Amino acid sequence: MHRRRAAPIRATPLELPRIITRSTAEETGHTPYFFDSTPLAERSIYGAHESASSSETVLVPEWVDDGWIETYRRARQLAAVHPAAVFCSLTAAELYGLPLPARHRGGALHVLTRATGNRTRMRNTIGHRSDRLLARSVHDLQLNHPAYVLLELAGLLDRWTLVRVCDAIVGGWNGPPMTTIDDLRAFVATQHRYTGKRTLVDAAASARADVDSPKETDVRLTIVRAGLPEPEVHPEIRLASGHHVFPDLGYRRERVVLEYEGRHHRKKGQWDYDIERYDDLRDIGYLVIRITSTTPESTWLGKLERALETRQVVTDP
Known part of the structure; x- marks a missing residue:
């Protein structure tokens, strides 16, 4: 992240x-x-x-x-x-x-x-x-x-x-x-x-710059193919601590981010770091949608669609 x-x-x-x-x-x-x-x-x-x-x-x-x-x-x-x-x-x-x-x-x-x-x-x-x-x-x-x-x-x-x-x-x-x-x-x-x-x-x-893996590309293209707004690649988000994080994909306006959990995320140091940052994002109102190679597309895509709909209502003036 x-x-x-x-x-x-x-x-x-x-x-x-x-x-x-x-x-x-x-x-x-x-x-x-x-x-x-x-x-x-x-x-x-x-x-x-x-x-x-x-x-x-x-x-x-x-x-x-x-x-x-x-x-x-x-x-x-x-x-x-x-x-x-x-x-x-x-x-x-x-x-x-x-x-x-x-x-x-x-x-x-x-x-x-x-x-x-x-x-x-x-x-x-x-x-x-x-x-x-x-x-x-x-x-x-x-x-x-x-x-x-x-x-x-x-x-x-x-x-x-x-x-x-x-x-x-x-x-x-x-x-x-x-x-x-x-x-x-x-x-x-x-x-x-x-x-x-x-x-x-x-x-x-x-194509987009700064993409870290083909799986990130697949997630982004799947979202666009479903007719949803294209997410930003590695949006810069400031945490309450003042530190900045850059999740894989996200919507800063709606406060929704997506993280593709590849094999390197299973390493203990990375795993601990990710858990801490996910908590930090939730503290400032972000929904974190985590995706793995076994997550059904309909599951995470449906969760994203519902989140964008509800949070759009909340964030609109």
């Missing part, structure tokens, strides 16, 4: 098998037979193998999950064979940590080359060509710039998911914001000739 500045991405060490290619096979004691004897169906990327006896430590963001690690491992193998490879579209979005639906994670690796170059044609990859290419080194891989990745996603994702992605880009979910909300909106509006432009421009208009 307390507002915080987005912290830099915290890295954690991860032990992964060392990647062996034909050019490095001799120095690691492997023969050409090592590559040719492995069945094609067991090869993720042709020309690269993960050693069964040698490993190396890499630094990855602390928020990664098993799915992310699997995509990262395959991307590392491809980059070992083709160091100039630039990952784009769904692959880059996943590696940036943007909130993609499960069906869009994993799968074939999306690789980008210039419009005048040749598409990457390899097993388990999808080659793209475009001049919207600006490579950034991220986790020792080359990823297309997040602004261009957003354009690449426009024709693949629905509006709701695009709002979640935009919120993540300008928010502090997995690290500092990648850009500002104004710059993001200006960029998607002034770019031309890309699939899904109308949907993305609309999604960018519905």
